[in-house]
Amino acid sequence: MITIEHYLVISAILLSLGLFAVMTKRNxxxxxxxIELILNAANINLVAFSHFxxxxxxGQIFAIFVIILAxxxxxxxxxxxLAMYANRQVVDIDLADTMKG
Amino acid sequence: MELGIWTFYFFALLTVVSGALxxxxxxxxxxxxxxxxxxxxxxxxxxxxxxxxxxxxQVLLYVxxxxxxxxxxxxxxxKVMDVKVRExxxxxSHGLFLSVLFLILLLGIVFNTEWTKADSLPPGPTxxxxxxxxxxxxxxxxxxxxxxxLGALVGAAMLARKGD
Numbered sequence: 001m002i003t004i005e006h007y008l009v010i011s012a013i014l015l016s017l018g019l020f021a022v023m024t025k026r027n028x029x030x031x032x033x034x035i036e037l038i039l040n041a042a043n044i045n046l047v048a049f050s051h052f053x054x055x056x057x058x059g060q061i062f063a064i065f066v067i068i069l070a071x072x073x074x075x076x077x078x079x080x081x082l083a084m085y086a087n088r089q090v091v092d093i094d095l096a097d098t099m100k101g
Numbered sequence: 102m103e104l105g106i107w108t109f110y111f112f113a114l115l116t117v118v119s120g121a122l123x124x125x126x127x128x129x130x131x132x133x134x135x136x137x138x139x140x141x142x143x144x145x146x147x148x149x150x151x152x153x154x155x156x157x158x159q160v161l162l163y164v165x166x167x168x169x170x171x172x173x174x175x176x177x178x179x180k181v182m183d184v185k186v187r188e189x190x191x192x193x194s195h196g197l198f199l200s201v202l203f204l205i206l207l208l209g210i211v212f213n214t215e216w217t218k219a220d221s222l223p224p225g226p227t228x229x230x231x232x233x234x235x236x237x238x239x240x241x242x243x244x245x246x247x248x249x250x251l252g253a254l255v256g257a258a259m260l261a262r263k264g265d
Contacts, residue, residue, distance in 0.1 A: 002109055002149060004216050010113050010146065012207035014120050014139075016200045021124045023196035029174045030129055033136055036167065037120055040143050051150035053217045057230055060155050061239050064231070067162050068246045072253035074167045078174040079260035091178045094191065 007048035014041035028081045028093045032074065039070045109149050116142030130179075133172050140164050151221070154228040 014037050021034025043063045050059020085091055119138035126132050140163040147156040190196075235243050 002106065005211055006109070006113065007146070007150070008211040009208065010116060012204055012211060013117050015207065016204035017120045017124045019203060020196050020200035023199065024190040024192055026190055027129055029171060029178065030132060032171065032174075033123055033132060036136065036163075036171075037123065037139070040140070040163075044143060044146060047147055047150055047152050047155060051152070051221055053219055055219055055222055057222075057227060057234060060152050060227065060231060061234055063152075063155055064158065064235075065242060065246055067158060068250065071162060071167055072250055074170050075253050075257040076260070078170055079257040081174060082177060083260050085178045 004048055004052040007044055007052075011041040011044040011048070014038075014044070026092050026094055028077070028084070028091045028096075031093060032077050032081075035077075036070060036074070039066055042066060105149075109146075112142050112145035112149070115139075116146060129175055130172075133168065133175055136171070137164060137168055140168065151224045151227065153226060154231050 018034040018037030018041060021037065022031055025031050025034060043066050046059040046063045046066070048059075050057060050063075081091055084096060088095065090096075116139055119135045119142060122135040123132045123139060126135060140159060144156040144159040144163075147153075147159060
């Protein structure tokens, strides 16, 4: 019997892994991969709650919007990283501190 | 039904292990390919909660779109990374500590909460329902999302353009 806890545990593990990648990676693309893991964890939660806790498909619709946002975000992040690489020859986000943000 | 459970566990293990490899492998090209496996595993998990359309979307968009973009990014920025011998990661122990703490917190929440249960929808194709919902209840978010994608497209092309 598959229960909602199965899904929540998988999603929690993926979220922690993504968080770890975002906190520790230096390469901007590796950080982007961490963000994708986090978004996937959120999607698993949405779909699981939609199935186990409601009789509607709203969770799946939300997951579709999350996927759309992830696609837009990946395109923008890669464009920024490529622009940074073209100007500074690095993809290390620690070195992108000219603006002291 | 027994076989179904084992398949579910297979996909769950696939997702978690490849997700861990994405994070812990030092070579970013291997990480990108492991991400491929993770996305497939998540698509498999969607099947088990009756989200067939979403599983197909996951494979098409994540594996076919986002992952290809990421691999492009890795390949286009790789030359200098080979020369540079910087540490690939920082704050390793702090990050590990915080992530494990966060995981324990989340697992505590998962197992100590009484989740609402409802009778699930009978398994069946969801594509038609999703299409109708997107064109009725969720029409405004749908249009906003398409505007956002257009903006992201133009913006990404602007940023990545060579020259001035």
